[in-house]
């Protein structure tokens with residue numbers, strides 16, 4: 001996913017250690033600008049300022065390679 005917060009565009013930081021942001025924190029990403037929290041899949045937690053999940057860029061699986069910037073149909077995005 002893209003490391004750009006969907007609130008105002010800051011860069012969320014990884015907080016992958018369970019408990020790092022409280023007892024119920026299971027790991028994910030934290031935006032230090034206004035406190036949005038995302039899980040390890042980039043899904044935003046309810047109550048965060050960010051209105052949407054982190055964006056997943058266009059990508060394609062080519063055999064064993066992950067190609068970023070190309071859609072599944074092979075077109076550049």
Ligand code: FES
Pocket residue numbers: 005006007008009010031032033034035036049050
């Ligand atoms: S820019 Fe990330 S919470 Fe505001």
